[in-house]
Amino acid sequence: MTNDLHHLAAAYALDALDESERREFEAHYPSCAICSAEVSDYRETAALLAESATTSPPADLKDRLMAEIGSTRQIAPILPDRVVDLAERKRRNAPRQRVLALAAAAVVAVVGFLGGLQVARSGDDLDDVLVAVDAETLPLEGTAGNARVVWSPSEDRAVLIASDLSDPGTGRAYELWLIDAGGPNATGLFRPDADGTVRIQLDLDGRSPAAWGITNEPDTGSDQPTGEILLIGEIA
Amino acid sequence: MDRVNPLSRLKAVGARAEPASEADVLAGLLQRAGRGDQAAFGELYDGVSALVYGIVLKVVRDPSQAEEIAQEVFVEIWRLAPRYDANRGSVKSWIATVAHRRAVDRVRAEQSHRDRNDVVGRQLERDHDSVSELVLDRLDRTRVLNALDILTQDQRAAVELAYFGGHTYREVAALLDTAEGTVKGRIRDGLIKLRDHLGVNQ
């Protein structure tokens, strides 16, 4: 099923998935660097298709619309300040929240939408993890770049924030492993942006990490790490 | 590193008195609309209303319904404008996504009210029309239509029935009497070809 999911980006971008597949894919793609890049590309392509169908609407539509937006409240923007405030408030109880506040500010400043209707949701989701009461943050060590993982058992999710990662190579991707008593669990496959940064969120699926690690793997993913551990952090 | 802040690009463009690209102008308007600027939103509407109404009409067919949905789409865009982030995709891509999704959801909600057995028959009728319509479409509107020519007939039929017809790939498979996996593959191959041909790239 997971393998199938990676092949749904094109049909998804054309709104050609039925309800259940759409939901499944929407749960998957924001945390899959490959699928989210594909969705964004295919949506740009679909927009060009839409341009071949342009038709001017009736003239009175604009008047009715402008009247309606005059009385329609806009949603709040994602404000870095607001998130820092929340994190600062928690800092009183836990010193490690200071790191989290910085991480939250850095992430939220660049959190955007993953295309269309994901806008608010992906932003809110990241906020939720970063400011969760039980959020923990752990820097990963190694020479491949800078990375930290913030995770929240109550949200059952993690956010990986990384910078200065090199291109993993053609047909290759990085994989984040949650290491628990049972060994390494693959939690997410990703590729850094052109500027070497990564911001993705992942599901914990109820697992409690003892360590987090990153390896370089084939972009189809691996069940167990096959490459050397490039970055690792152990929970003290 | 490769990432350009669209705002700074707009400013730089202004300083050098070069014409700003359409995409930059739309991004600037949406950004202003996100701060509650209704005049900017009105200008944005002028820039993309034919795109929104056109794709909605293509999917739902009925002009008065298309108008109603187009209005809903623009209200949604107004509401969500404060969260728009230019780093994640173009304004047109975002707006076309919202419009297409809403049109498709409407068509499917109505379909689910109908008798299931009836649906397939009606769809078949409807889509025979739609296919011939598409074939008869004048191919001179944009480079996109030319680009569609690079697709195989099978790929083109799958992409157009899905996107313009508003069908799921499973429905497209039923309409074309082809295996679902095959149709899924044609949609994917077709979009990849179009993407590469049209120079869409992250």
Ligand SMILES: [Zn+2]
């Ligand atoms: Zn994927």
